[in-house]
Amino acid sequence: MSDDPIIRLVNLRKTFNIKGKEIAALADINLTINRGDIFGIIGKSGAGKSTLVRCINLLERPTSGSVFFEGADLCLLSPAELRKARRSMGMIFQQFNLLMQRTALENVRFPLELAGQSAREANPRALELLEIVGLASRKDAYPAQLSGGQKQRVAIARALTTNPAVLLCDEATSALDPATTDSILSLIKEINAKMGVTVVVITHEMSVIDKICDHVAIISKGVIIEEGSTEQVFFHPATEAARKLVLPEALQNLPHPNAYRLIFNGRSSFEPVVSNIVLNCGCPVNILYADTRDIGGQAFGQMVLELPEDPKSRERILNYARTHSLVLEEMKNV
Ligand SMILES: Nc1ncnc2c1ncn2[C@@H]1O[C@H](COP(=O)(O)OP(=O)(O)OP(=O)(O)O)[C@@H](O)[C@H]1O
Ligand SMILES: [Mg+2]
Structure with missing residues (x-):
C-alpha cells in the first residue's frame, strides 16, 4: 500500500x-x-x-x-x-x-x-x-x-x-x-x-x-x-472561532460577562491550580466548565471560570495567573 x-x-x-x-x-x-x-x-x-x-x-x-x-x-x-x-x-x-x-x-x-x-x-x-x-x-x-x-x-x-x-x-x-x-x-x-x-x-x-x-x-x-x-x-x-467550537454548545454563547478560560498545557496534574488561585487571591471563582485529562501525569485541557464581578479581585487573579505562568484568557463572543 x-x-x-x-x-x-x-x-x-x-x-x-x-x-x-x-x-x-x-x-x-x-x-x-x-x-x-x-x-x-x-x-x-x-x-x-x-x-x-x-x-x-x-x-x-x-x-x-x-x-x-x-x-x-x-x-x-x-x-x-x-x-x-x-x-x-x-x-x-x-x-x-x-x-x-x-x-x-x-x-x-x-x-x-x-x-x-x-x-x-x-x-x-x-x-x-x-x-x-x-x-x-x-x-x-x-x-x-x-x-x-x-x-x-x-x-x-x-x-x-x-x-x-x-x-x-x-x-x-x-x-x-x-x-x-x-x-x-x-x-x-x-x-x-x-x-x-x-x-x-x-x-x-x-x-x-x-x-x-x-x-x-x-x-x-x-x-x-x-x-x-x-x-x-x-x-x-x-483562533477564537476554534476555541468556541471546542467548548460544549451550551457554553458557546456564554451569558457570563466575566468568563475566562484557563488552559492546561501539560502542567502537573497534581497541582491544585484553582485552589491555589482562590487561596492566594482571597476571592472565590466559579467553575462553569472543566475538561481536563491526565496524560502521563500532566494535565491537558481547559476550564471555564467565572471570575468575581469586582474589578480589583479580577485583576488580582489575572495578576496571579501572569506571575504563575497560567494561561487565563477572557472569553470573547465571536
Ligand atoms: N445545492 C445548493 N444550492 C445552493 N446553496 C447551497 C447548496 N448546498 C449548500 N448550499 C449553501 O452552501 C453553504 C454551505 O452549506 P453546507 O450544507 O455545506 O453546510 P453544512 O456545514 O453541512 O451545514 P449543516 O451543519 O447545517 O449541515 C450554505 O450557505 C448553504 O446554504
Ligand atoms: Mg451538512
Missing part, C-alpha cells in the same frame, strides 16, 4: 448561484487526509461541511481546484473511471437514507446488485457485513422496524459492501442519543482498525471528534481555519 495521502484537496472552491447571487460555500480548501486515518471536519451549521464531503466523492463538482483520490484527479476521470472510484468511497448520513421497501439484508446487498451481481451472489457478503455490524439477527427487518442506531448499522454495512477504501460520514450520529452515538462511534473505530478503512467524520460536535478522530480540521464560512492532531486543536486552539 502506498504512503501517498489517500485524499488531497487542492485549492478547492465551490460556489452556488442562487437567484443570480454567487454564494461561496467553499473557498480555497487545501486538505490532506492520510490512509488509515480517522479525520474529522468540524464546523457550525452552514460552514460548508456537507458541500466539502460531497466534493470528496464528486457528488458535487468543484467550481475550481482538484480532488485527488488515491493519486488520481477525480475531475479528470471518465464517467466509468469515476464510478469505479466512487465504489471505493462509502458514505453514511444523518438520516440513514435506507430504502424503506427493502429489508436490512436487501439494503446491504443493494450496492452489489447495482454493480451487476444477482441477489444470490450478493447475499454472502451482505450477511457477513450484517454480522460485523451486529445485526445479523435482524436481517429480515424493514427499516421502519429498526431503531435509529440499528438503521445506522445497516447503513454502515451497506456502505462497506463494495470494500471501500474510505468511509465518509456526514453527521452520522447527529440523530442519535448519546449512548447510541457512542456505540456507533465505537463501531466506526473498529471498522477503521480491523478493515483499514480511512474514515472522514463530518460533525458539529467536538465530543464526536474527541472520541474517535486522529486529526481534525475546523471549517468556518467555507474556509479551513485550523488543522492538526485532535489533541493539538482541542487543547491549543489558535
Whole structure:
C-alpha cells in the first residue's frame, strides 16, 4: 500500500448561484487526509461541511481546484473511471437514507446488485457485513422496524459492501442519543482498525471528534481555519472561532460577562491550580466548565471560570495567573 495521502484537496472552491447571487460555500480548501486515518471536519451549521464531503466523492463538482483520490484527479476521470472510484468511497448520513421497501439484508446487498451481481451472489457478503455490524439477527427487518442506531448499522454495512477504501460520514450520529452515538462511534473505530478503512467524520460536535478522530480540521464560512492532531486543536486552539467550537454548545454563547478560560498545557496534574488561585487571591471563582485529562501525569485541557464581578479581585487573579505562568484568557463572543 502506498504512503501517498489517500485524499488531497487542492485549492478547492465551490460556489452556488442562487437567484443570480454567487454564494461561496467553499473557498480555497487545501486538505490532506492520510490512509488509515480517522479525520474529522468540524464546523457550525452552514460552514460548508456537507458541500466539502460531497466534493470528496464528486457528488458535487468543484467550481475550481482538484480532488485527488488515491493519486488520481477525480475531475479528470471518465464517467466509468469515476464510478469505479466512487465504489471505493462509502458514505453514511444523518438520516440513514435506507430504502424503506427493502429489508436490512436487501439494503446491504443493494450496492452489489447495482454493480451487476444477482441477489444470490450478493447475499454472502451482505450477511457477513450484517454480522460485523451486529445485526445479523435482524436481517429480515424493514427499516421502519429498526431503531435509529440499528438503521445506522445497516447503513454502515451497506456502505462497506463494495470494500471501500474510505468511509465518509456526514453527521452520522447527529440523530442519535448519546449512548447510541457512542456505540456507533465505537463501531466506526473498529471498522477503521480491523478493515483499514480511512474514515472522514463530518460533525458539529467536538465530543464526536474527541472520541474517535486522529486529526481534525475546523471549517468556518467555507474556509479551513485550523488543522492538526485532535489533541493539538482541542487543547491549543489558535483562533477564537476554534476555541468556541471546542467548548460544549451550551457554553458557546456564554451569558457570563466575566468568563475566562484557563488552559492546561501539560502542567502537573497534581497541582491544585484553582485552589491555589482562590487561596492566594482571597476571592472565590466559579467553575462553569472543566475538561481536563491526565496524560502521563500532566494535565491537558481547559476550564471555564467565572471570575468575581469586582474589578480589583479580577485583576488580582489575572495578576496571579501572569506571575504563575497560567494561561487565563477572557472569553470573547465571536
Ligand atoms: N445545492 C445548493 N444550492 C445552493 N446553496 C447551497 C447548496 N448546498 C449548500 N448550499 C449553501 O452552501 C453553504 C454551505 O452549506 P453546507 O450544507 O455545506 O453546510 P453544512 O456545514 O453541512 O451545514 P449543516 O451543519 O447545517 O449541515 C450554505 O450557505 C448553504 O446554504
Ligand atoms: Mg451538512
